[in-house]
Amino acid sequence: MPRRRIPRTGPVLTAVALAALPAIAFVAPAQAVASAPPPAATASAAPVGFVNLPSSPLPTDRTPHRITVTYRNPSSVDRTVAPQILVESPDKGPFLVTSDIRLELLGSDGRWRTVPLGSQTGTLFTGLTTAKIVLHGHHTLTEHYRLTVLAPAHGTVEPRIALYS
Template sequence: MPTRRIPRRGPVLTAVALAALPAIAFVAPGQAVASAPPPAATATASPVGFVNLPTSPLPSDRTPHRFTVSYRNPSPTDRTVAPQVLVESPDQGPFLVTSDIRLELLGSDGRWRVVPLGSQTGTLFTSLTSAKIVLHGHHTLTQHYRLTVLAPAHGTVEPRIALYS
């Protein structure tokens, strides 16, 4: 006589119930839980466009040079933006490295703070992630920077504003 195996309901229901529990149930109290961002946040993770601001040649002397990045939100609605400074190497090189320049940002307390730079294929750049802010409708973002060339170098300073949806 053939036998038929009937799954036991207890283990199956337990597995289904455990799969439905949130991840936080398995973390000891007091520990932070990294969770996936909600779908709306995932859509805004990357910029949807850029506004290029006026460029200037990289100063060749070793004195600090100030410049201002300014952007006005033309919309009546709030918009997430991120100022970014690019320092482009000449097309034929030599390519800039992060130790060639020092970029500083003037804080709201009146102190200059060094801005870390990334580097990719001859371009030095500031992080977009740490610079994101919500700019209210018809308001202007103004940031003051100070750039010092530490080693003989050539290039172009190209500020821009990243726009998010």
């Protein structure tokens, strides 16, 4: 059965929408109205744009490879951003699954921590919700990742920054 590729923003927006469903589904209508955030806070739930960073081929040698994600806030005002790593499968497959790679993030304590990956239509991706940070005006965000291919696979590594209003 042929598979249809979705745009890159699809997995992210779908994940954000699905993450909100359980909270909405289990709140009584009267409570939902009483505790609803102001409209400005609701608007910032989904990214308003992305800054694509240079992509590279997925390494195939099964050794850890470092990926550095760097973004400078060009504005003088604070901005909420979230780094994200996408790993795209080849257009004609075979499609990647989460067990094909291991992605780790270097913590502020110097330890590597495994980053959970989502998967949709051959695209593996890191979540945005837990990666959100407020980046002060004219400051730079730098995150260090380590990617290891665990099974024979081909694809493209595409880091990017999600921008929020």
